[in-house]
Amino acid sequence: MSQLSRLISILTLLKSKRLLTATELAQRFEVSVRTIYRDIRKLEQAGIPVTTIEGRGYSLMDGYTVAPVQFTEKQANALITAQHLVSQTNDSSFVTNFEEALTKIKSVFRTSIQEKSELLNSKIFVFDSYNEKISSNALSEIQLAITNFNYVEINYRKANDPNITFRKIEPYALFSTNNKWILISWCYLRNTYRAFRIDRIHHFKILNETFQDRKFNLQEYFKTCPFDDK
Known part of the structure; x- marks a missing residue:
């Protein structure tokens, strides 16, 4: 059983109002108690209110329900x-x-x-033939900046350029190509729209200050500024 399947099963058991110990869960799913501890932390990190009752086990917080949504x-x-x-x-x-x-x-x-x-x-596989693997950890925060119109400050390094430049930007849109996320923003350094690969952002800061929407249109941008994936 995969971890995700086990997490869902644990949540289903807890939803039944049962009080379950880590040992009981470990025996049921044939894993170690330490694995169950990690599973409970995963559920907590996902925002599920698991309550630990010292010496007795785990339960869900009173009143917690999952919306009655049905999927085909x-x-x-x-x-x-x-x-x-x-x-x-x-x-x-x-x-x-x-x-x-x-x-x-x-x-x-x-x-x-x-x-x-x-x-x-277990029967789906995705193969990636693109060799370049540069990780990032900024996409979720930048998405919030886009929808809330927050200025962002970034330190950015272009391809084949050892220098890192400081930019203050207005983030407007995202697109993905070759498993890389690209951010289109108004750049105050260049005083025009620029495309930034998120995996080339070395540091970023979301500012509380908000900007006035310039009504950016991604389709119109592509007509005048075709993206060069560098």
């Missing part, structure tokens, strides 16, 4: 497929947030749908 098998399969595609991205913040969200979503799958989705999960 095709919809569940689409989520499983998306999980494999998301795992190919090089931004760890995005992968982490997606996996935490999917853990919550899967907790409302019917048992039959859950079993079939886990079967499909």
Whole structure:
């Protein structure tokens, strides 16, 4: 059983109002108690209010419910497929947030749908032939800056350039190519729109100060400024 499947099963058991010890869970899923401790921390990190009752076990906080959303098998399969595609991205913040969200979503799958989705999960493979692997950990924060119109300060290094430049930017749009995320922003250093590879951002800071929307249009941008993936 995969970790995700086990997390969903643990949540399902806790939703039944049962009080369960780490030892009971370890025996049920044939894993170590230490593994169960890690699973409980994963659930807590996903925002699920697991309560630890000293000397007795784990339960869910009183009043906690999961929204009664029903997924069809095709919809569940689409989520499983998306999980494999998301795992190919090089931004760890995005992968982490997606996996935490999917853990919550899967907790409302019917048992039959859950079993079939886990079967499909074991039968999907995504191969990446692109060799360059540069990781990043900024995508989730930058997405918030885009939707809240926050200025961002970055230290950026262009390809084949050892120098790092400081930029203050207005983030407007994101697109992905060859498993790399590209941020389109208004750059105050160049006084025009610029494309920044997120994996080339060495440091960033989201400012509380907000900017006035310039009504940026990504399609119009591509017509005048075709992207050179460097």
